[in-house]
Amino acid sequence: MSGHQVDTRDGRTLSADRLLAIAAAVLPCDLHGGGGMVGDLLLDDQQRLDERTRFVARNRLDAILSATSEEIRDHAAQLLESRGEGDLAKKLRSYDGAARLLRQAPAFRDNGLVAEILDSARLDLIGADLPVQAPADADEASLLAQLVDSSDRLVSSAAVAMLSADSRRRAMNDQHGLTGADLDAETYYRLVWLVAAALRLGGDTGAQSDPIALDHALIESARRSLAAHDEGERAEASAARLAQALDAKGDRLAALMEAALADRRIILFTALFARALHVPYRRTRALLLADPEFLWVALRALDFPRETLAGIGYALSEADKRRDVERFASHIDVVMALSRDDAIRAIAPDMLDDGYRDALTALGGKERA
Amino acid sequence: MLEIPPPAVTARTDLQGILIEADNRIAELNRTAGGDIGKPVAVPQLAALVRLALRLRIVLSRQIVAADGESDVELWVRVEPDDTGLSLQVSGWRDHRDWPVVEDAAQESDFAQADADWLWETDSALRITALSREAGAKYGFDADELLGRPLTRLFALSDDEGGEFPILDALASHGRFDGQVAQLRGSARKVYLAANPRTDATGRFIGFDGAARLIDDSSHGAEPEGTAQTHDDPATAVDSAFGARLEKALRGPLGRIIANADSIRSQSDGPLRQDYADYAADIANAGRHLLGLVEDLVDLQAIERDDFDVAVEAVDLADVARRAAGLLTLRAQHAKVTIDAPKTDEGLPATGEFRRALQVLVNLIGNAVRHSPAGAMIWIRAERDGDRACLIVADQGAGIAEDDQARIFEKFERLDTADSGGSGLGLYIARRLARAMGGDVTVDSAPGQGARFIFTLPGRD
Structure with missing residues (x-):
């Protein structure tokens, strides 16, 4: 049976000349994926991402990049059309390589956006793996539902905001529909300008029409996106508000943090932790993800009872493959033997303000070990 | 309905982790691992948890997989330290499977989700x-006002015709429910509610994953999905609304599964460990298989409608047979079976719908491939018999007993119940299609003598 002919070349054609040109132009640094493969091979297992994290983080990154670049590109094209720059608009609309251009740029790697997405994905995955346990009393409402009932209006509304942000994020995870609204203002600001620049570099193909018009349209479009950004709906922002409203200390804080883990609200747990330590959320999250010992010593610095330390350490070890629960169990007595002051001193360097720390480094000062 | 888990079995250790007493089941498991009362716990995963609990001194629970003789068993273990030692509670005792089996509850949940107007x-x-x-925003309530509040603040529940509340029954039994009628508070709109229970590893209830579906004014009072309506054949008709819902629920996700699995298998985004690529190939094949079953069910629903009609075209049955054989070439090669199709210069003019005729022949030849031993031949012969055009598919398989020859054309019948390769609808659909085109599918066979399936259509001169 002969079926219809199928073009197996995806419609792209290569002339012989082009083929020869491509072969001749391979630079030494293009071998081994531009050094990426060699770097990957040399990484310690501890430093490598597992497939699941890589998949989730990559999907989120791609989703945010394409959503943002489409938004800026399409609005800029509209502006160009309304100003009589139809050709430029058309070229811009047809350009879909902004995300790729950004991913390959070294500057993109270092600007904190990717780290933010990666850390948020890693934390969410740990949260998803937290042990599921029915409450002792089935008629007792879950933590956030109880907080919604609080007579304190600030607590109640912050709890609602958390549930709302969570619903949104979950619905989006299912469809990978993440947008810039999930980023904090500072990260989003950097992203928007990078995207606008990428569109400029890719969208301008040396057309006869006015490149200045392209610049203006992109800038206006970027500013519009920035103005519309509302970071208040982010789960992290709601969690910080709730932690602030609860203003918990001592035993109450310990109980809340354990309850947050039991209700599998890891973002709330991290926010409570961050507030207690007077460290920004992002840094707390990064420390939680990077350094298993940090958690133990920091919980000691908060003067939590042994049972709380044990409970939190166990739950997180079950959920986070990088944590060794045996090691934790062997060292818990050592940690508890530390004085509270010693514990505070031990984590002090980790808790320096980022701005302060960066400035120290810039002026040539060494970070304290 | 959730299965009621068997009651937990218990055991105790002292403060050094030595087993001092144990219910029979745990004692047995422990003995199989080489341990005994008066010695440290021998089941490695249990021992690890015991040691952890002795050091952390808090209640710990964990799901573990332990060896139980030749097989593995999943257990849920809870360990509680006290002044003199540890109490263990072990429940679950489920066979461990390497690949998680999709629970019926999860499947039901997927159906409900795909069909819902919104989720809760x-x-x-x-x-x-x-x-x-x-x-x-869409249905006129403020989601923020309702988060954290009782479900009944959103939905005013109604009882059904029997005075029952499906949701209450489900709550009592921690099972799933559907068809619960409710009214959206603050509006006149009515919805059907359905939900699946979420449970922890011990089977305790932790909440509902629910769906809400608006009740159309036009279908008000109509039975919700899952209840069979009478059609032309009261005993076995498939409700056409159910069929449509099934298709919608399944096609999308299946399509995505197959596409994604194929792209993983082809390693188009970068190299992958070979076993992952192989798993992906398995996933894609299973997905295709399921899609085939879905398509059978959709066909079934289509052909059982009162308004089912076929086109009247001029077809060449010999050509259709060649195409069908071609489509099955790979499958035949894989099964080491040779198909002897009509030669290219042979023709058999007939009247029917090309697409449907192809469908019938793919089914008949596919069956022949499936039931032929390795090394066998399948002959396809085109013959004219009076005013009928006959296409005969003959195989060298095990043959079909006379008693079974009527049965195989019935819905959901398969002679070999262990054969999960198909839906049991193929021959039923093939015959219905043939008859709709003015022809038929019949069989001529005896055990040990292979089978000849004869597809006839009105002949054309």
Whole structure:
């Protein structure tokens, strides 16, 4: 049976000349994926991402990049059309390589956006793996539902905001529909300008029409996106508000943090932790993800009872493959033997303000070990 | 309905982790691992948890997989330290499978989700913990006002004809429910509610994953999905609304599964460990298989409608047979079976719908491939018999006893119940299609003598 002919070349054609040109132009640094493969091979297992994290983080990154670049590109094209720059608009609309251009740029790697997405994905995955346990009393409402009932209006509304942000994020995870609204203002600001620049570099193909018009349209479009950004709906922002409203200390804080883990609200747990330590959320999250010992010593610095330390350490070890629960169990007595002051001193360097720390480094000062 | 888990079995150790007493089941498991009362716990995963609990001194629970003789068993273990030692509670005792089997409950949940107008979730106390955001704006309620509040603040529940509340029954039994009629508070709109229970590893209820579907004014009073309506054949008709819902629920996700699995298998985004690529190939094949079953069910639903009609075209049955054989070449090669199709210069003019005729022949030849031993031949012969055009598919398989020859054309019948390769609808659909085109599918066979399936259509001169 002969079926219809199928073009197996995806419609792209290569002339012989082009083929020869491509072969001749391979630079030494293009071998081994531009050094990426060699770097990957040399990484310690501890430093490598597992497939699941890589998949989730990559999907989120791609989703945010394409959503943002489409938004800026399409609005800029509209502006160009309304100003009589139809050709430029058309070229811009047809350009879909902004995300790729950004991913390959070294500057993109270092600007904190990717780290933010990666850390948020890693934390969410740990949260998803937290042990599921029915409450002792089935008629007792879950933590956030109880907080919604609080007579304190600030607590109640912050709890609602958390549930709302969570619903949104979950619905989006299912469809990978993440947008810039999930980023904090500072990260989003950097992203928007990078995207606008990428569109400029890719969208301008040396057309006869006015490149200045392209610049203006992109800038206006970027500013519009920035103005519309509302970071208040982010789960992290709601969690910080709730932690602030609860203003918990001592035993109450310990109980809340354990309850947050039991209700599998890891973002709330991290926010409570961050507030207690007077460290920004992002840094707390990064420390939680990077350094298993940090958690133990920091919980000691908060003067939590042994049972709380044990409970939190166990739950997180079950959920986070990088944590060794045996090691934790062997060292818990050592940690508890530390004085509270010693514990505070031990984590002090980790808790320096980022701005302060960066400035120290810039002026040539060494970070304290 | 959730299965009621068997009651937990218990055991105790002292402060050094030595087993001092144990219910029979745990004692047996422990003995199989080489341990005994008066010695340290021998089941490695249990021992690890015991040691952890002795050092951490808090209640710990964990799901573990332990060897139980030749097989593995999944257990849920809870360990509680006290002044003199540890108490262990072990429940679950489920066979461990390497690949998680999709629970019926999860499948039902997927159907409900695909079909719903919006989704909701509660905790164990039936407080709303998640709600589709757009739903509020669309259907006139403020989602923010309802988060954390009791479910009944959103829905005013109605009893059904028997005075029952499906949701209450489900709550009592921690099972799933559907068809619960409710009214959206603050509006006149009515919805059907359905939900699946979420449970922890011991089987305790932790909340509902729910769906809401608006009740159309036109279908008000109509039975919700799952209840069979009478059609032309009261005993076995498939409700056409159910069929449509099934198709919608399954096609999309299946398509995505196959596409994604194929792209993983082809390693188009970068190299992958070979076993992952192989798993992906398995997933894609299973997905295709399922899609085939879905398509059978969709066909079934189509051909059982009163308004089912076929086109009247001029077809060449010999050509159709060659095409069908071609489509099955790979499968035949894989099964080491040779198909002897009509030669290219042979023709057999007939009247029917090309697409449907192809479908019938793919089914008949596919069956022949499936039932032929390795090394066998399948002959396809085109013959004219008076005013009928006959296409005969003959195989060298095991043959079909006379008693079974009528049965195989019935719905959901398969002679070999262990053969999960198909839906049991193929021959039923093939015959219905043939008859709709003015022809038929018949069989001529005896055990040990292979089978000849004869597809006839009105002949054309």
